[in-house]
Amino acid sequence: MDRLAANRQHGALPVTNAMEPPAVPAMEGFKDRRLPRTFYDRDAVSVAYALLGKHLIHRSGGATRVGRIVEVEAYLGPHDLAAHSARGRTPRTEVMFGPPGHAYVYLIYGMYHCMNVVVEADGRAAAVLLRGLEPVQHIEGRTQGPGLLCRAMHIDRRHNGLDLTGDVLFLSEPAVEVPMTIVKRPRIGVDYAGHWARRLLRFYLKGNRFVSKA
């Protein structure tokens, strides 16, 4: 099954970049800070670190929701027994095996969505899970934890496979950088993964109140 077919199966009415209104109005002095494809074309740990402090932006229904990423987890690939890709290439995990810079969004426990950023070269299957967001603009509800994050950002399976270098859902360099202290911990909810569950692949900003409790 090709990627589009997989996306159709796993998300009714897939959101495409073409459906959305023109991106950013041409303005004098506007600086496009969107992260380029090359940002995602690296190992998962490097991208996970680099994502902390970046802005997640979703334009939909005339609203632009913005949150600052404060917590992530790296999933290294099929050899990482905590990663979905460790179960092989299936319709659900198809996007993970695809090119970097796309969204891998899935339904968990029948009621929450989780959003990943696909990283590393096409054919590899690594990703970074977004787990905590500090509200910046037009965010309602809690954003601590991957399920609440997606709910607050109005992200669901329709976004599975979406190109993150487009104009609908993307990541961006914040206008102002601030110093960050990063904490490393074991990932949450992956006790089934043996010794992989103990690897320090969860990263978050020290002291930030929008880091999930767990």
Added chain:
DNA sequence: AGCGGGATCCAT
């Protein structure tokens, strides 16, 4: 066709 379980969250 059936079944076991899940990268969650919340109430008890």
Added chain:
DNA sequence: TGGATCCCGCTC
């Protein structure tokens, strides 16, 4: 600690 609630992926 258990329930909600749906889909996935495997087995029969």
